[in-house]
Amino acid sequence: MSLSTASAPVSGADRIDLVRAKALNIRRSAFTMVHEAQLGHPGGDFSAADILATLYFGVMRYDPDEPRHADRDRFIMSKGHCTGAFYSVLAQAGFFPEAQLKTYMQPLSKLNGHPNRNYLPGIETNTGPLGHGLPVAVGIAIAGKLTAKxxxxxxxxxxxxxxxxxxxxxxxxxxxxxxNRLTVIVDRNRLQQGDRTEATNALDPLDDKWRAFGFHVEMIDGHDHAALLDVLGADPSGRDKPLCVIANTIKGKGVSFMEDNVSWHHGVPTDEQFAQAIKELI
Amino acid sequence: MSAATKTNAGLYDCRDAFSKTLEALAEADERVVAVVNDSVGSSKLGGFKKRWPERLVNVGIAEQNMVGVGAGLANGGRIPFVSCASCFLTGRALEQVKADVAYSNTNVKLCGQSPGIGYGELGPTHHSIEDLAWLRPLANLVTIVPSDPWETEQAIRFAAAYEGPVFIRVSRYPVPALDHKIDRIEPGKTEVMREGTDVAILANGVMLHKALRAAEVLAESGVSARVVNMVWMNPLDVEAIVDAAGTGAVVTVEEASVRGGLGGAVAETLALRRPVPMEMVGFPGFVPTGTVDFLFDHFGLTAAGIAAAARKAISRKG
Structure with a gap:
């Protein structure tokens, strides 16, 4: 079977609508999983939701029935703690049944707190400890050059x-x-587990750092589906550098009481908070 | 011994067997690639680099990235041999070895060069006497400690053919070629190098040679020592260890810390299956500076030291 971006070819406004709907589904699904498990990292799930929806429903080439197809585009979730969003997008993309999401972090579930490539299709490498995704992605990109893929x-x-x-x-x-066929996307929500990034160990000027390391840099609104589709979907063939997309995002995006609030890094909702959030996620 | 280069003294540097075998494999299979941390020379990969410059991925002095890149190359269908001084490969990049290679169960071949105290005078930062203890609990990671050029070649060939993560110690200490009675090494199968009934000496790597000489020393005083080649740290040949305890006394010998390596593995096995008096020969902690031979002598990693440990174990028999 040939590889294609999930769903029938659509373009323009239809594609944006599709991605928007998928991103909403990711947030609702992830928050349901976190609520049921009373575990997870919902703030980062929400900041990443639009990026994931764009990649899986607007940019990447893959076949969920042949998840290790040699020519597939690879995605690595280096922020491996955000499995609520990651498992949700994989299920929506058809890698495993959405019903399986109910087992999130239950004893012996394949939906471990951090992703495991040997448990579920669609996962390239086991992440969790931070700073592991990019080195592996670099190796994949080098292999692509060696094999002219x-x-x-x-x-x-x-x-x-x-x-x-x-x-x-x-x-x-x-x-x-x-x-040049490598793309790093930074989920720039400006919050880490305990505090703001800039109060902890400042990253800015982040774009200059990536440029200094030889990347072409794009800074966009990480919740703007049109911008995400435009930047991530652009053909990399003419570029002679890897791409870094600094996606400015809001941790907890989509739920009023969670947005830009550090306590929702690994906060879990009460029943009332869950009901309120689901009302807002429409 | 086709893959080895003999030195003037009739001894071999196992890195030569490593690099020549890797070149032979690369010649036959374009998927074979090497990944290094500016360690082309110390891994003796100059010939590989000359023949296949594109397939020699030098990431510079960056071991964490080196191991992650190895995992990525495996994802892209390559067979990466990640080659670097064992101290940095297993110490600096231990979490990458754990998460990206062992836990992810990727087809990466880790080659720990100049392990143990191979870098004698450079001191404990460059010694790798902890590697076996660090790696032994990592599930999935096949771990091989070859003793001579033939076994090194066998280990590299096994790693290339095997689908999964492998760690191989590649020693630079000059060793003779042993008289092996097997045609090829098989996972988890030890080789009894010498039969004996009073004590069993379990050794691997460079220390296997010294263990064999210790058995000769013991024989002169009428002590019959079995010598077992523990080339596989994982999978461990549990039955061979239990069988060795049938002599009533066991000695382990390794170019490593006595905490957590071969001695630890054998002690765990015997405690559970067949407790007998046991002695461990290895390094007690950080090792001072000195030539490799000085340090072996200083810490009793010698034929005489091993023989003394064997007599002590025998004396403790009930």
């Missing part, structure tokens, strides 16, 4: 995660090797 490699990192030095080892290698 045209697949793309995407990696989504948190912003606090960029305090891990391994990212910069990998960034240096990606820039040096001009891995």
């Amino acid at each position: 045209d697949y793309r490699t995407f990696v989504l990192t948190g912003d606090g995660e960029l305090q891990e030095g391994s990212n910069w080892e990998a960034a240096m290698a990606a820039g040096h090797r001009k891995l």
Whole structure:
């Protein structure tokens, strides 16, 4: 079977509507999982939801029936704690039944707190400890060059995660090797587990850092589906550098009492909060 | 011994067997690639680099990225041999070895160069006497400690053919070629190098040679020592260990810390299956500076030291 972006070809406004609907589904699904498990990282699930929906329903080439197809585009969830959103998008994309989401973090579930490639299809590498996704993505991109394949490699990192030095080892290698089919997306919600990134160990000027490491940088609104589709969907063939998309996002995006509130990094909702959130997520 | 280069003294540097075998594999299979941290020379991969510059991925001095890149290359269908001084490969990048390679169960071959105290005078930062203890609990990670050039070649060939993560110690300490009675190494199967009934000496890597000499020393005083080649740390040959305890006394010998490596593995096995008096020969902690041979002598990693440990274990028999 040939690889294609999920769902029938659509364009323009229809594509944006599709991505918007999928992103909403991701948020509702992820928050339901977190509510039922009383565990998870919903703030980061919500900041990443639009990015994930765009990749899986507007940009990436894959076949859920052949998840390890040699020519597939690869996605690595380096912020591996945000499995509420990641499992939800994988289920919606057809990698496993959505009913399986109900087992999230239950004893012996395949839906571990952090993703495991040997448990579920669609997962490229086991993440969880931060700063692991980009080095693996760089290796995948090098393999693509060695084998003259045209697949793309995407990696989504948190912003606090960029305090891990391994990212910069990998960034240096990606820039040096001009891995133009590699795209790093930074979920720039400006909050890490305990505080604001800039109060903890400042990242700004973040765009300059990536440029200095040899990346082409785009800064966009990470909740703007049109902008995400435009930047992530652009053909990388003409570029001679890897791409870094700094997606400015809001942690907890979509639910009034969660937005930009550090306590929702791994906060879990009461029944009342859950009901309120689901009302807002329409 | 086709893959080895003999030195003037009739001894071999196992890195030569490593690099020549890897080149032979790369010649036959374009999926074979090497990943290094500016360690082309110390891994003896200059010839590989000359023949396949694109397939020699040098990430610079960045071990965490090096191991992650190895996992990514495996994802892209390559067979990466990640080669670097064992101290940095297993120490600096331990979490990558755990998460990206062992836990992810990726087809990455980790080659720990110059392990143990191979970098003698450079001191404990460059010694790798902890690697076996760090790696032994990592599920999925096949771990091999070859003793000579033939076994090193066998280990590299096994790793290339096997689908899954492998760690191989590649020693630089000059060793003779052993007289093996097997055609090829098989996972989890030890080789009895010498039969004996009074004590069993379980050794691997460079120390296997010294264990064999210790058995000769013991024989001179009428002590019959079995010598078992523990080339597989994982999977461990549990039955061979239990069988060795049938002699009534066991000695382990390793170019590593006595905490958590071969000695630890054998002690765990015997405690559960067949407790007998046991002695461990290895390093007690951080090792001072000195030539490799000085340090082996200083800490009793010698034929005489092993023989003394064997006599002590025998004396503790009930």
